[in-house]
Amino acid sequence: MNMTMTGTPYTPAKMPESSYLTDGYSLRSWLLTKDHKRIGILYMVSLTVFFALGGIAAIIMRLELATPAGDLVRADTYNRLFTVHGIVMIFLFLVPSIPAVFGNFLLPLMIGARDLAFPRLNLLSWYLYMLGGIITVGVVVGGGVDTGWTFYTPFSSTYSNSNVVWTVAGIFVAGFSSILTGLNFIITTHKMRAPGMGWFRMPLFVWSMYATALIMLLATPVLAITLALVGVERIFGVGIFNPALGGDPILFQHLFWFYSHPAVYIMVLPAMGVMSELVTCFSRHRIFGYEFVAFSSLAIAVLGFLVWGHHMFVSGQSVYGGLMFSALSFLVAIPSAVKVFNWTATLYKGSISLQTPMLYAFGFIGLFTIGGLTGLFLASVAIDVHVTDTYFIVAHFHYIMVGGAVMAYMGAIHFWWPKLTGRMYPEWWGRFSALLIFAGFNLTFFPQFILGYLGMPRRYYSYAPEFQALNVMSSAGATILGLGYVLPLAYLLWSLKYGAIAGPNPFRAKGLEWTTASPPPTHNFAEIPIVTEEAYAYHDMDAETDGREVVAGEDRP
Amino acid sequence: MDQGFRLFPKEASTIAPQVDLLYFFLVAVTAFFTLLIFVAIVYLALRYRRKSEAMPPETKTDLRLELSWTIIPFLITLVMFGWSTRLFLKMSTPPKNAMEIHVIGKQWMWKIEHPNGAREINELHIPVGRPVRLIMSSQDVIHSFFIPAFRVKQDVLPGRFSSLWFEATTPGEYHLFCAEYCGTDHSRMTGRIVVMEPAKFEAWLAGVAPDETPAKQGEKLFTTYGCMACHGERGPTMAGLYGSTVSLADGSKVVADEQYLRESIVNPAAKVVAGFEPIMPAFQGQLSEEQIVRLIAYIKSLRTAAGGEANP
Amino acid sequence: MTTDHPATLDAHDKGPHDSGQPRPAPYGLAHHFEDLGQQHEAATLGMWAFLATEILFFGAVFLAYSVYRHAYPQPFAAASHHLYLWIGVTNTAVLLTSSFAMVLAVHAAKTGNRRQLVGFLVITILLGMAFLGIKGFEYYKDVQEHLFPGKIFNLHDWEAGFWPVDVKSAAGIEFLRHAELFLVFYYIMTAIHATHMVVGLAIMGILAVKAWRGRYTAEYNDPVDMAGLYWHFVDIVWIFLLPLLYMVRN
């Protein structure tokens, strides 16, 4: 057996003659497509734009924070910047990111279906997302909004004189996109699996999509209606959440976090799903503890609904309420720990290759561990009292969301890039920017833990001079991080034309998506595959065919 | 204020070292697991790096392993929970003899009033070695009173009291921050906490005290707003009320703390005292935040006048 | 809800595959489903999932409403008292009847009776429109009486006895504020409900036209079935709203 170097395509491949990409080149053929793969690509392009917007806001913020005095922008501008940064990054980038791009693209492929259960609904989701996104970003052009992404009342409902109503309208609309995507995934997973694809043969990515979809379906409507109430309160001047008019501001916080805590799991569960795919493929090993990883996703989804009050430890909720939420928050950490340990154990006796996606996967495990464990500081009420609303929180969630979820998203882009486009990304550049992102990330956000414990409050645009040194480090790191994100943008675009042709399965990965051509044909599979083995059965992968029973496209005689 | 570069905040309250101890425990746990994972990954990635295209053999899931890495973290979190809960309960029960200071937050300043009527803005002078309890409310949006050196923080809400206590241990000047985002100048809603030796503090207090204490001013308001007209006859007496247990018309009992007094004035219908008609008008919107605070100070002063025998 | 129109199912959509035994696509089957059974199950489950979302959507408002009703029992009762219970009850009857007509429509669809299907759909729609009409009339009467939050409510000179308190007194002002909060919820909840009705009516209008053109058969009638589920759900929401809004006692 004389195999080629790692990373190069297994079969001397050529591009398939027809694929979902060749199925029409007009703008119209894209904008009216019902193909889940094309919709995935539509999301990918729009997400990139929103990420860049959010990132640019972050860079301006970091520049401002390089000096203690507020000298670059005005206080009001700064407040608008972090608000738009938070809103765009959460609602328009990270919540949709992996589900909307890779969930859409891969879910049907992974379970051997021709499409999602409701293709038209899927397209509608994208339009809702774009509409919501355009309204939200349009607000920035029209003067911005300065409430923070949390919209705490009565500031947002009465005192802020920025454009709150339009912003919540935008998020409301985008929320329905999330709901419909979740619905589509649930039904697809239940009803569209190929023959033989039992629940415990599904790739873990599908499990995590399923858990995510449950949260999207059940939590998002609460956010939608809550924001709608804020809008009504502002428009009609009534007092739903304003104590001066008989309302209760804490009720708003309960309703908001009832969505927004589960939402953090909307952001991390898909990332965890990606991790399971990456770790298995690049160690050529079945996942350690499949059932444990699968059920921990569901455990996170369910427990995640019970801990919202941990964002309100100092808000004036009752002491015992606080303690209950604290206990439950500790509990929800356990399934995450289970996952981390199982991924690590998967490496044991594997055949490990450090290609770009695997570097991102390692980055995820490390940074998520730090981010998650600092979550335990926050779940300890006695410590949270000191660090809440300081940079410690900012560091905690960036570690999980940027260090964790965005890393996983980047890993996913590199891993499935050949499947999406039919071409390889340049390996050296891939590794280089993965390392750059890792370094830049830690330099940006690690100092923020120290700042937070020192007591620097968040959402401060000017600060006490003794905090400067650490802030300068953070700002310097952000520049490196920004560069780290721009590089992939450049070389991936380059690879669209010049990248090596990938062939159906360049990484010799398991999973039905790798049994069809890259890029896949419009209807995914020549024939609906019949599944006869569990997921990640690397050990008995046939070296000749890479386990491909059905090979569509050019490989088919 | 010492503004030199540092990596760890000053400890200047009785609670601070205890919070820090728990913090160090968590740092140790975090460091341990992070290193564990890190070392494991690096080791495994090198030890089992890909040497050939042959597929590695299967490894079986090990139930004992799975259980141990479920149960051990669980036990560790139990320790964290127990420890933090004990500490938090301590942090949320103010000592009985605490000195009480009123704080009012508004966009974007802190107004502070001492029991003897001394007032400060964005500054709080306190003696070392005496527990202090802050009774706080906001005139507009939510703020948050945060003293990093004391490791304490509490949101300050409109239309309701919240409280916070601490006991300073080291004289000096410390930061006061508003930690809940409250609009344009949120980052300028800052100030100083000045901790003084008791003797110096008394001298300072005597120097700034006005003629009238808040309780005295409250007494006047009690007359001007017509509270006198009812209380004593048609309404319950105020003497000895504060701190006592009140029986309500619906059969339940409440302790008459600041929050209860506030509610009884602002929205009396919410909790009606047993044996009385709900005829008292609601004063919401009629009284400013400061006036409410003074009325309450007055009612509280009557506790001592009545010798506290109304306390069961 | 979303099943592809049969006309879009040209040969290309079926793809070159299904090699071996080219089986004729059953009428109404979208290309990505294997058979009508699968498609039906997917649609049904999808509808239920959607209703779960809806429950949480309404649930949050119901929760907020309950919190305030608990906090301000008297003002809520007083304000509720001024709503027209008889209109509410009438509307309940109208809506229940329309739900019944919908049941018959679904039955007609399942038995492949096109004329009955169209007929019952039209009855359902007419009753739904009647509901909205009556509701509009009720809103009109409410606003006439200044029972509408905001300026209309606050700048009005309430005649003595309309509220069980002296509205000029401090307590009265407070009372009015909370009564106004009740009205806020009354309008929000009924408006969301009405919006759902409008959407339902639009859907059923389309169904009726398609049914008229004979697009549904005894085998393929998922859209009618799903619309039925949705309509019953809207009906049930109303059943909850009636006591919560019109029959508040303190």
Ligand code: HEA
């Ligand atoms: C993707 C996003 C994400 C995720 C996954 C998490 C995960 C967790 N979060 Fe975080 N969180 C946020 C995003 C996220 N968070 C955001 C955005 C905020 C701030 C919002 C705002 O105010 O703007 C926030 C705020 C926040 C708070 C409120 C702080 C405050 O405002 O005062 C708390 C408090 O309990 C908390 C706790 C936790 C916990 C316990 C977890 C756990 O799920 C973590 C579990 C993971 C691990 C524990 C690591 C892996 C485990 C091991 C390697 C083994 C060892 C384990 C043990 C010993 C247990 N988070």
Ligand code: HEA
């Ligand atoms: C997914 C979520 C997400 C992501 C990815 C990020 C990414 C980053 N965040 Fe953000 N952040 C939040 C979510 C996120 N953040 C949230 C929710 C808040 C709270 C908001 C609130 O308080 O309300 C917050 C707040 C927040 C603060 C605190 C502000 C304050 O409290 O005063 C800071 C400060 O340093 C910060 C920094 C950064 C930086 C440096 C990045 C970097 O990782 C960004 C790096 C990216 C780039 C630099 C873009 C790269 C450029 C391109 C891809 C293309 C450019 C192209 C063209 C020009 C054509 N963030």
Ligand code: CUA
């Ligand atoms: Cu006051 Cu922030």
Ligand SMILES: [Cu+2]
């Ligand atoms: Cu949370």
